[in-house]
């Protein structure tokens with residue numbers, strides 16, 4: 001068993017029996033999919049993005065501001081929590097890189113994405129509905145697009161600098177592009193995967 005990030009490699013004791021990780025860029029719907037999987041499997045759901053947002057709030061910063069200045073210790077703090085949760089508790093964890101942090105300790109590694117335009121529309125709609133906390137607000141769709149593009153770029157600059165990892169897809173068990181999919185269609189597809197992979201956990 002191993003993590004794909006050097007910092008977390010070495011032997012870890014894993015007491016959890018069922019861990020699913022969902023990675024993807026902003027607005028891909030990782031939170032939505034992770035909640036669905038957690039509900040289906042009857043386990044808890046965590047978001048490393050929430051850990052990061054918590055640190056930003058404590059420092060009175062937006063996620064974008066923290067993303068620009070976060071040092072390695074900040075990412076290590078977030079990702080250690082991901083590792084600890086995944087090793088000790090049956091759960092689903094979603095964020096940018098939980099599948100890389102947990103590596104082969106994760107029993108199912110999913111990468112979810114959608115076109116930038118579609119992701120920006122989702123984020124913009126969420127913002128209009130007041131759903132996104134301590135995030136910079138944007139006036140137009142073009143601004144949201146540019147902001148989430150920059151955020152994803154900043155994230156990957158840090159992961160590359162701090163962890164030496166690249167944004168490749170070879171580590172995933174399942175890749176889903178949901179640009180043209182409704183939430184229901186996506187859930188139907190993932191339910192079939194869960195039935196094959198974890199038949200005993202599903203009623």
Ligand SMILES: Nc1ncnc2c1ncn2[C@@H]1O[C@H](COP(=O)(O)OP(=O)(O)OP(=O)(O)O)[C@@H](O)[C@H]1O
Pocket residue numbers: 024025026027028029030031032033049122123126178181182183186
């Ligand atoms: N397949 C889909 N089709 C259309 N809309 C979707 C789909 N999946 C999620 N959404 C919607 O997109 C919005 C963002 O979803 P969610 O919060 O799950 O994304 P996220 O990837 O966790 O975002 P972030 O990482 O930026 O917090 C929500 O309003 C959600 O209902």
Ligand SMILES: Nc1ccn([C@@H]2O[C@H](COP(=O)(O)O)[C@@H](O)[C@H]2O)c(=O)n1
Pocket residue numbers: 026048049050052053063067075078079095096097151155
């Ligand atoms: N290892 C990390 C470090 C940071 N994040 C970030 O959290 C931010 C907010 O995430 P959302 O999913 O709620 O948008 C995100 O921009 C990342 O910088 C992380 O997920 N994992």
